[in-house]
């Protein structure tokens with residue numbers, strides 16, 4: 146079961162994530178958001194415009210009702226055909242009777258300022274006046290448009306109905322005689338609201354159209370934008386998969402030609418892959434170098450043991466010689482293994498001793514005196530005239546000692562007749578310089594570039610005689626670089642060499658700060 150799960154996972158990582166799931170999700174969210182926004186926006190606009198227009202329509206209906214009521218309430222008896230028509234305005238009466246609206250003897254009332262006439266001739270308004278028996282005593286529309294009477298409570302009622310796909314506004318009003326205050330009839334006004342219905346229909350139509358266009362357009366734009374973002378991500382995951390399948394793959398992300406975070410990510414990604422590749426190469430090289438270096442001592446020991454097994458063990462002289470030679474090789478191997486360990490450790494210094502502080506002069510004095518003691522045939526001088534006594538550098542004391550030993554040891558190893566060495570140290574412009582000088586065989590310009598490489602020896606056979614593995618200077622360089630320093634060589638073949646190390650000097654405050662940090666760290 147577990148196995149199946151793992152294979153499935155592996156297959157998925159090979160194929161990559163589900164195709165375009167990010168695009169689908171992103172585009173859906175954008176479309177949905179736009180759709181919801183448009184719907185909300187449309188509903189708000191539609192309702193607002195609707196309310197504004199219906200207000201106007203209500204006003205029109207009300208005006209009509211008020212004017213009719215004004216005219217009809219002057220009638221004291223029940224409303225009838227005979228009294229309703231005369232009660233209307235003169236011009237309205239003329240229109241209803243089929244006479245010309247303006248005549249010579251009718252100057253006082255003008256058809257142009259007769260509101261009731263204007264309202265009655267409005268094709269949107271259907272007016273009916275009912276008597277108490279709810280019989281139609283006056284109307285201005287054709288038969289199909291005449292609104293039916295409906296009983297209602299109170300003096301006035303207005304209702305909105307929806308018929309044949311359109312809204313209508315019906316207003317009911319009871320008519321009372323001004324004089325008697327008695328109910329004389331009813332007015333019913335139907336407002337067909339043609340303008341309102343047309344406006345709302347058009348508004349709805351355009352809103353739907355615009356919404357559809359906007360959703361399609363924005364979805365398309367979202368798709369293009371998301372595609373543009375996802376493309377580099379896809380490219381990166383493709384390269385990551387390729388490198389995952391084959392760590393030696395040289396696949397890298399191509400330049401996206403964009404000036405954004407994704408480009409930055411791609412550059413960092415490529416840098417990370419390059420670095421990983423370098424580590425892999427170094428590792429391979431190191432394993433190759435180590436096995437090559439170990440082959441010789443192992444071969445020498447094996448040769449001696451073979452010889453002893455075959456015939457040498459009976460010859461005390463050969464036996465003695467072979468044991469000595471094997472022991473020497475074993476020691477060399479031990480030394481080599483120690484140096485390889487040192488080299489590996491030299492790369493992790495920052496993690497081990499981040500707050501180490503060392504007083505240069507003390508260490509120099511101690512190392513020079515120790516080395517002079519071991520190599521009494523050498524004259525090793527120490528010059529610290531230009532170095533203030535308490536100059537401090539951010540380095541672990543043991544590492545500074547190791548560095549000096551490597552350099553002085555090399556100077557001694559590669560010296561010829563002149564058995565002299567000068568070690569000097571000085572402070573200039575916030576930098577501490579340590580110079581280790583010998584007057585030995587020197588190093589040619591071509592070789593000077595290579596001596597810091599791992600296992601590099603100028604003359605393999607001779608160096609081996611002297612017990613060198615070609616690791617000393619590599620260790621020295623790694624150490625110096627780890628402490629943000631620099632190491633360089635200046636040498637003339639046949640005259641001698643001068644190795645120079647430069648470290649940034651610490652100010653008093655910096656040194657105290659590091660010491661305090663080291664203290665609090667050790668307490669933890």
Ligand code: ADP
Nearest residue numbers: 555556559596602603608613614615616617618
């Ligand atoms: P080794 O352990 O072989 O000395 P190093 O890395 O210390 O390895 O040095 C690399 C090579 O550089 C040496 O094999 C030697 O040929 C050359 N070299 C180093 N120091 C000196 C020196 N002071 N004078 C001359 N040659 C040197």
